Amino acid sequence: xxxxxxxxxxxxxxxxxxxxxxxxxxxxxxxxxxxxxxxxxxxxxxxxxxxxxxxxxxxxxxxxxxxxxxxxxxxxxxxxxxxxxxxxxxxxxxxxxxxxxxxxxxxxxxxxxxxxxxxxxxxxxxxxxxxxxxxxxxxxxxxxxxxxxxxxxxxxxxxxxxxxxxxxxxxxxxxxxxxxxxxxxxxxxxxxxxxxxxxxxxxxxxxxxxxxxxxxxxxxxxxxxxxxxxxxxxxxxxxxxxxxxxxxxxxxxxxxxxxxxxxxxxxxxxxxxxxxxxxxxxxxxxxxxxxxxxxxxxx
Amino acid sequence: xxxxxxxxxxxxxxxxxxxxxxxxxxxxxxxxxxxxxxxxxxxxxxxxxxxxxxxxxxxxxxxxxxxxxxxxxxxxxxxxxxxxxxxxxxxxxxxxxxxxxxxxxxxxxxxxxxxxxxxxxxxxxxxxxxxxxxxxxxxxxxxxxxxxxxxxxxxxxxxxxxxxxxxxxxxxxxxxxxxxxxxxxxxxxxxxxxxxxxxxxxxxxxxxxxxxxxxxxxxxxxxxxxxxxxxxxxxxxxxxxxxxxxxxxxxxxxxxxxxxxxxxxxxxxxxxxxxxxxxxxxxxxxxxxxxxxxxxxxxxxxxxxxxxxxxxxxxxxxxxxxxxxxxxxxxxxxxxxxxxxxxxxxxxxxxxxxxxxxxxxxxxxxxxxxxxxxxxxxxxxxxxxxxxxx
Numbered sequence: 015x016x017x018x019x020x021x022x023x024x025x026x027x028x029x030x031x032x033x034x035x036x037x038x039x040x041x042x043x044x045x046x047x048x049x050x051x052x053x054x055x056x057x058x059x060x061x062x063x064x065x066x067x068x069x070x071x072x073x074x075x076x077x078x079x080x081x082x083x084x085x086x087x088x089x090x091x092x093x094x095x096x097x098x099x100x101x102x103x104x105x106x107x108x109x110x111x112x113x114x115x116x117x118x119x120x121x122x123x124x125x126x127x128x129x130x131x132x133x134x135x136x137x138x139x140x141x142x143x144x145x146x147x148x149x150x151x152x153x154x155x156x157x158x159x160x161x162x163x164x165x166x167x168x169x170x171x172x173x174x175x176x177x178x179x180x181x182x183x184x185x186x187x188x189x190x191x192x193x194x195x196x197x198x199x200x201x202x203x204x205x206x207x208x209x210x211x212x213x214x215x216x217x218x219x220x221x222x223x224x225x226x227x228x229x230x231x232x233x234x235x236x237x238x239x240x241x242x243x244x245x246x247x248x249x250x251x252x253x254x255x256x257x258x259x260x261x262x263x264x265x266x267x268x269x270x271x272x273x274x275x276x277x278x279x280x281x282x283x284x285x286x287x288x289x290x291x292x293x294x295x296x297x298x299x300x301x302x303x304x305x306x307x308x309x310x311x312x313x
Numbered sequence: 314x315x316x317x318x319x320x321x322x323x324x325x326x327x328x329x330x331x332x333x334x335x336x337x338x339x340x341x342x343x344x345x346x347x348x349x350x351x352x353x354x355x356x357x358x359x360x361x362x363x364x365x366x367x368x369x370x371x372x373x374x375x376x377x378x379x380x381x382x383x384x385x386x387x388x389x390x391x392x393x394x395x396x397x398x399x400x401x402x403x404x405x406x407x408x409x410x411x412x413x414x415x416x417x418x419x420x421x422x423x424x425x426x427x428x429x430x431x432x433x434x435x436x437x438x439x440x441x442x443x444x445x446x447x448x449x450x451x452x453x454x455x456x457x458x459x460x461x462x463x464x465x466x467x468x469x470x471x472x473x474x475x476x477x478x479x480x481x482x483x484x485x486x487x488x489x490x491x492x493x494x495x496x497x498x499x500x501x502x503x504x505x506x507x508x509x510x511x512x513x514x515x516x517x518x519x520x521x522x523x524x525x526x527x528x529x530x531x532x533x534x535x536x537x538x539x540x541x542x543x544x545x546x547x548x549x550x551x552x553x554x555x556x557x558x559x560x561x562x563x564x565x566x567x568x569x570x571x572x573x574x575x576x577x578x579x580x581x582x583x584x585x586x587x588x589x590x591x592x593x594x595x596x597x598x599x600x601x602x603x604x605x606x607x608x609x610x611x612x613x614x615x616x617x618x619x620x621x622x623x624x625x626x627x628x629x630x631x632x633x634x635x636x637x638x639x640x641x642x643x644x645x646x647x648x649x650x651x652x653x654x655x656x657x658x659x660x661x662x663x664x665x666x667x668x669x670x671x672x673x674x675x676x677x678x679x680x681x682x683x684x685x686x687x688x689x690x691x692x693x694x695x696x697x698x699x700x701x702x703x
Contacts, residue, residue: 207403212371213462214406217418217469218392227417231408 058291061284082285091263096289098263102180102255103248106187110195110244111237113188118199119225123211140193144186148257151186152177182258183265187248195240202236203229235308242301246294266290315382315395315472315505317345317368322377324363337363339529340377345522348503350496352520354510356552360529361509362477368507369398369475381472397466398475402482404462405450411437411461412446418469436464439498456487463495467502474499474506480515488512492519513553517541525549545689547666550590557591557640559628561665568665571628573605578665578690588666590689593620593643595662604657610639612650619644623656664689 068079086092121133139147154160157175165173176182206229214228230237252267259265264272266286274283324338338360345351353361366372368379370391379387386394405414412433419429437443440460450458459479466474476495480488496519499506510516516523517537525532525540525548533545544550551558561568563584566577575589607625622639629635642658644650666689 209400209403210406212391213398213400213404213465214417215371215391216369216396216398217465218421219417220392223421228406232406 058288061288061291064281065285065288082281083289085282086285086289092269092286094263095266095269098180099249099266099290102183102187102265103245106184106191106248107241107244109184109188110191110240113192114195114199114240117192117196118203119229121196121200122203136196137193139189144190144253145257147186147190148254151182151189151258155182155185177258178260180260183255183260186254186258187251190254191244191247195244198236198240198243199233202233206232235304238304239301242297242304245297246301249294249297250290316347317351317473317505317507318378318380318383319343319364319368320378320380322364322367322379323375324360324367324372325375336529338367338374341526341531343524343531343534345505345507348505350499350506350508350519350521351524352508352510352516352522353524353526354513354516354553355526355532357511359526361511361526364526365398365475365477365507365509368473369396370394371398395472396475397469397471397473398477399459399462399466399479401478405453405458405465407450409449410446411442411448411450411453414450414461415446415465415468418465422469432468436468439467439502440464441494455483456491459483459491460494463498467498467504472505474504476506476508478510479508481510481512488515495519517553525552527552543689543691544590544664547588547590550664550666550689555593555641557593559589559591561587561589563587571630573603573627575660575663576692578692581665581667581690583667586667589660589663590666591660591663593641595660596642596658597661598644598648598657599659600657601659604659605640607640607656607658609650609652609654609656610636611652614646617646619646619650621650621656623658625658662691662693664691 065082066078066080067076068081069076117132117136121129121136124132142150152159155175156162156177157173159175159177162173162175165171176185210232211224211228214224219227250267251265252271255265256268256271259268266289270283270286270290273279273286319341322338322341323336325334326337327334341364343351353364355361363372367374370386370389370393374387377387378385381395386396391398405411406417409417415433415436416429419432424432433446434443437446440463442457442460442464445453445457445461450461453461462479479495480491483491492515508516508519517540520537522534523537523540524534527548533540533549535543535545540549540553544553544556547558550556559570561570561575563569563577563581567574568577568587568589570589581587605625606627607623609621610624611622613620613622621642621644623642624632624635625640626632626635628640629638640658650656
């Protein structure tokens with residue numbers, strides 16, 4: 015039959031050139047990878063080695079041992095610090111979702127002019143350094159602070175300041191993380207087309223059903239990203255818990271600093287750092303999986 | 314029984330500035346009968362989608378009313394209206410399987426499981442997708458997705474089906490096939506349907522009646538054959554099918570186009586702002602007195618007939634204008650025609666428009682009842698016979 019078809023199937027011979035373009039990608043990430051290895055992985059490995067190889071008290075010979083970790087988990091104060099850190103982190107992240115989703119939904123769907131004002135206000139904490147925030151909150155929420163005086167003026171007494179309480183840390187950490195939370199959630203919600211929402215409304219779904227059955231599942235990836243990065247950020251927070259938090263229990267960041275500076279216990283601080291790092295690494299893994307799965311689905 | 318009535322339906326959108334208000338839909342009045350298929354046709358930005366979205370409840374009218382079965386629905390949100398909408402694209406919920414997409418609305422109505430199962434399978438069968446229930450939207454082609462969207466709308470047994478350019482993202486062949494399927498389904502279940510499109514072929518082949526919209530106004534509401542034969546305004550004449558439109562000067566009972574003249578119809582009022590519109594198939598080719606003398610510039614073979622573009626210098630006075638406004642003519646293939654051939658054209662049927670029937674910019678300047686020739690006047694040229702089958 016058709017000659018033309020058979021003739022086009024003959025492969026064209028082309029001068030093969032070596033393709034070096036794959037190198038460009040590696041060259042681009044080389045510097046960040048080097049910095050990461052030098053500043054994060056290398057010290058992390060050193061810390062791990064330092065905490066796992068313990069010199070024998072009598073002979074002085076170092077050997078592989080979990081004794082540093084056993085010591086950590088036997089110390090009631092340190093375990094309380096770890097649990098406290100979990101508690102603060104989970105409460106703050108839960109609050110961030112409770113505050114962040116309504117704001118993100120408003121910014122995604124509102125057509126009013128007020129939305130741009132809300133957007134600016136939401137992003138405002140991004141431009142306030144943590145130290146400034148901490149002192150502002152002390153001024154505002156501290157005992158005999160502005161809020162206390164204001165309440166007094168209206169006859170309310172018995173205000174108990176959250177300063178130096180877990181609540182104070184949580185308020186400040188939530189305030190600090192709202193911009194990021196709302197930005198990422200809004201971006202996720204913006205990927206849901208209007209017609210997707212309208213067709214759900216059309217078949218009879220009310221606003222709550224649309225949120226639970228359509229918007230939440232479709233913005234789940236953003237929610238996981240928000241969860242992971244907030245957990246990692248808050249779990250390892252230092253400035254705010256240091257300035258606003260209670261003396262006991264304290265968050266891991268403060269605990270490490272104290273162990274290192276006040277007790278001069280370098281290995282003890284390292285052990286706490288490794289435990290913090292391991293927990294964050296697990297959450298980080300969840301983040302990486304979510305992001306790479308998203309890439310694959312889009313490809 | 315499901316009828317639709319739009320009463321003075323108007324929508325203004327506020328612009329960036331307070332003063333900048335655009336009128337998207339201006340005073341639309343129409344009624345749609347039970348089981349009727351109405352197409353709203355118009356160019357993009359004419360307000361047709363906005364009109365449909367006001368029927369579905371996705372836009373709030375600035376004024377006017379929407380009545381379904383005689384009851385106003387204008388205060389109801391979309392989830393409480395007895396309408397179901399098929400959107401242009403991205404309509405399926407990507408995280409749900411086909412089955413769950415269709416069952417979603419039924420589950421919201423707390424129907425029992427067996428009933429839901431039966432209805433989902435029935436509606437999948439109706440759109441020819443039996444066996445597709447386990448798939449995700451991403452595993453379907455564009456045409457299949459729109460069929461699922463149709464099934465999802467129909468499964469709720471709405472009183473009225475609203476379709477917003479549902480096939481415009483599909484390729485031409487698939488578009489035609491889905492159009493035919495939709496037509497068959499609509500006839501079978503006898504649902505009242507409102508279909509928005511910018512594709513006149515789609516409208517002409519689907520609709521019982523077509524509402525032609527332009528710049529927020531309803532230009533004409535009629536059967537497809539009437540719209541083609543008697544376009545009420547110059548806009549409709551130009552928009553539907555192919556039309557030659559010539560501005561004319563009136564002198565007594567003659568309408569002058571360049572050096573040629575046509576008879577002015579009886580009852581034609583007004584001297585200026587008149588236009589004559591001639592369909593390409595409404596020409597005869599005998600060299601009678603007063604026939605337009607031209608030269609064939611291009612012939613295009615369109616299968617069962619031939620489209621011929623003719624340069625008629627006498628119509629415009631100069632060659633360049635004639636080249637820019639070539640006369641479009643359909644010829645039977647039995648007539649010999651090649652580029653360069655001389656040809657004589659006589660319009661056997663034409664419509665005369667006065668510009669009051671044409672340039673309607675807002676309702677304030679629309680005084681159609683008071684001005685002459687609100688309707689075009691049809692002329693069948695008596696000098697030429699044999700074309701009177703219309």
